[in-house]
Amino acid sequence: MKHLFNYSVYQPLADLPGQGEPVERLKALGCDGLELFTMYDDVPPEYGAESPAVHLPFAVDWYSGWIGRADASEFDAENVRPVLFGRDRAETVSNIALAIRKASVLNPAYGVLHAGNSNIDEVMIRTRADDDRDVLGAFAEMVNLVAAEFGGEPPFRLAFENLWWPGLRLTDEWERKFLEKHLEFDNWGFCLDTGHMMNTLPDAYGEEEAIDGLLRIFDRYSQDMKDRVRTMHFHLSTSAEYRNTFEERPRPEGETAWKTMEAVYPHIMKIDQHRPFSSKRCLELVEAISPDFLTHEMIGLGSGNAHTDLLQQTALFGRSVP
Numbered sequence: 001m002k003h004l005f006n007y008s009v010y011q012p013l014a015d016l017p018g019q020g021e022p023v024e025r026l027k028a029l030g031c032d033g034l035e036l037f038t039m040y041d042d043v044p045p046e047y048g049a050e051s052p053a054v055h056l057p058f059a060v061d062w063y064s065g066w067i068g069r070a071d072a073s074e075f076d077a078e079n080v081r082p083v084l085f086g087r088d089r090a091e092t093v094s095n096i097a098l099a100i101r102k103a104s105v106l107n108p109a110y111g112v113l114h115a116g117n118s119n120i121d122e123v124m125i126r127t128r129a130d131d132d133r134d135v136l137g138a139f140a141e142m143v144n145l146v147a148a149e150f151g152g153e154p155p156f157r158l159a160f161e162n163l164w165w166p167g168l169r170l171t172d173e174w175e176r177k178f179l180e181k182h183l184e185f186d187n188w189g190f191c192l193d194t195g196h197m198m199n200t201l202p203d204a205y206g207e208e209e210a211i212d213g214l215l216r217i218f219d220r221y222s223q224d225m226k227d228r229v230r231t232m233h234f235h236l237s238t239s240a241e242y243r244n245t246f247e248e249r250p251r252p253e254g255e256t257a258w259k260t261m262e263a264v265y266p267h268i269m270k271i272d273q274h275r276p277f278s279s280k281r282c283l284e285l286v287e288a289i290s291p292d293f294l295t296h297e298m299i300g301l302g303s304g305n306a307h308t309d310l311l312q313q314t315a316l317f318g319r320s321v322p
Contacts, residue, residue, distance in 0.1 A: 001286075003030060003319060004053060004295040005310060006233075008037040013046060017307050022050050029307065030314025035112070035295040038103045040081065040095065047106070053231070053293060054103040055112040056096075059085040060261065063117035063130065063167070065092060066138050074256055083120075083257050092142065097149040104155040109293065110231060111156055112191045115139050116163030120257055123264045124249040128166050135167035136175065140182035147185040159191035159231050164199035164271070171200055171217055176225050190229045193297070194285060195237035199271055204240040211281050218288040231293040232286065234313065236302075237273040246270070274299035276309040280316050 005026060018025040026033060036043070036051040064070035065084030072080065072087040086092030096113075103111055117135050122128060139160075147154050160179070162170040169175070170192055179188070197214055204210040218226075246267065251260055274297060286294060296313050300306040314320040 001291060002032040002052065002293050003314060003317070004033050004035040004293055005029060005031040006037065006055065006295055006297045006299075007034040007051075009039060009041075009043060009047065013050065026050065028320065029310050030317065030319030031296065031310070035293070035297075036106070038099065038106075040098050040102060043102060043105055051106050052108060053110050053112075053295070054106060054108045056099050056103060057081065058114040059083055060118050061120045061257070062092065062142070063135050063138055064119060066142060070257070079258070083261070089142075089145075093145045093149065096142070096146045100146070100150070100154060100156075108156050110159040110189070110191070111154075112159045112161050112231070112233075113143070114163060115160035116165040116167030116169065118163070118165040120260045120264070121251045123260070124246075124251070124267060126243075126248060130166040132166050132169065132175075133178065136178055137182060139167060140179060143188075144182075144184045153185050153187050156187070157230070158188045160188065161191040161193055161196070161233065163193075163196050169200055170197060170229075173220065173222060173225055176228055189231075191231045191233060192229045192289065192291075193233035193235075195233070195235040195272060195274060195297070198237045199239060199243070202240060202244065204238050206238055207236060207277065207279050208281070209240075210236065210238050211279065211285060214285055215288060218285070221289075226289055229289050230291055231295065232289060232291045233295050233297040234277075234282075234286070235273075235297045235299075236275045236277050236282075237271070238275075239271045239273055242270050269301060273301055275302035276313040277316060278312065282316060 013022045016025040018028045034051045035053045035055055036047055037055040039057050062085045070084055080087050086095050162168045198204045198210045201213040296310050298306040298309040302309040311320045311322040315322045
C-alpha cells in the first residue's frame with residue numbers, strides 16, 4: 001500500500017517542509033508521493049515524478065446543471081466550472097474530459113471524481129430533496145458520455161468519491177450494483193473518504209464512535225465491494241453535534257451561486273473537518289478495506305498546519321515521528 005499526501009497544482013513543491021528533493025521531504029513526512037489536485041490547465045512538469053495519482057476538479061452542484069434546474073445565465077465559460085461544470089450538458093462533458101486529458105500526462109494510477117452533489121439551495125438546511133438513485137443515475141449518464149470522448153474507456157481509472165450529500169455515500173451495497181449496471185466502461189472504482197462517510201453518521205460525536213460507525217458499515221461490505229475500493233481518503237470528522245444543532249438558513253431569494261458558496265464555506269468546513277486521527281484504532285479501518293493507496297487528506301483544519309497533522313497521522317502507521 002502506498003501512502004500519499006493531498007496536494008494541489010497551486011502549491012509549490014518547495015513548500016514541502018524539510019531538506020532535499022521533494023521525494024525525500026515526502027518520505028520524512030511518511031508518504032510515498034502526492035495525490036495531486038489538478039484543474040483544466042497543463043500540469044507543470046515538476047509534479048510528474050511525485051504524483052502517482054490525481055484528484056480531478058469538482059463542481060459543487062453539477063446535478064442542478066445536468067437536469068436543468070440551475071440558472072446557467074449567471075455564468076460564463078470559466079466561472080461555471082466550479083459550480084456546474086458547464087452551462088449545458090455538452091459543455092459539462094467537454095470540461096470533465098478536458099480535466100482528464102490535462103491530468104493524463106502524469107499517467108496516474110487513478111483520478112478521483114466526486115460522485116455526490118450538494119444542491120446549493122439546501123446547503124444550510126438538513127433536509128435533502130434529491131434522491132440518491134436519481135443523482136447517481138445522472139452521474140453514470142454523465143461519466144458514460146465523458147468516457148465516450150476517449151473511445152469508451154478513460155485513459156486512467158476513475159475513482160468515484162463518496163460525499164454525505166445525495167449521490168454516492170458508500171454506505172450500502174446497492175450503490176456498487178447500481179453503478180455496475182449503469183456504467184458502460186470498466187476502468188472505474190471507489191475512493192472511500194472516511195471523513196465524508198463519518199458525516200453521514202448521526203452519532204459521530206467523538207473519534208471512537210466515528211471509527212466504530214465506519215467499521216459497522218465495512219462489516220456489511222461484500223468482497224466485491226471491497227475490491228472496488230482501491231484508494232481511501234483518510235481523515236477524521238466528528239461533526240455530529242454541529243450537524244444536529246446548526247441554525248438552518250434557506251438560501252435567500254435572488255442570491256447568486258457565488259454569493260451562496262462564499263456564505264456557506266465556513267459551514268461546510270465545520271461539517272467536513274479533515275482532522276488527523278489520534279487513535280491507533282484508525283488502522284482497523286485500513287485493514288478492513290486493504291486499499292492500494294491511502295491518501296492522508298489534511299486540509300489544515302486540525303492543528304491549523306497540514307504538515308503537523310500529516311505527521312501525527314502517518315506516525316500511527318510507524319512511518320514518521322510527529
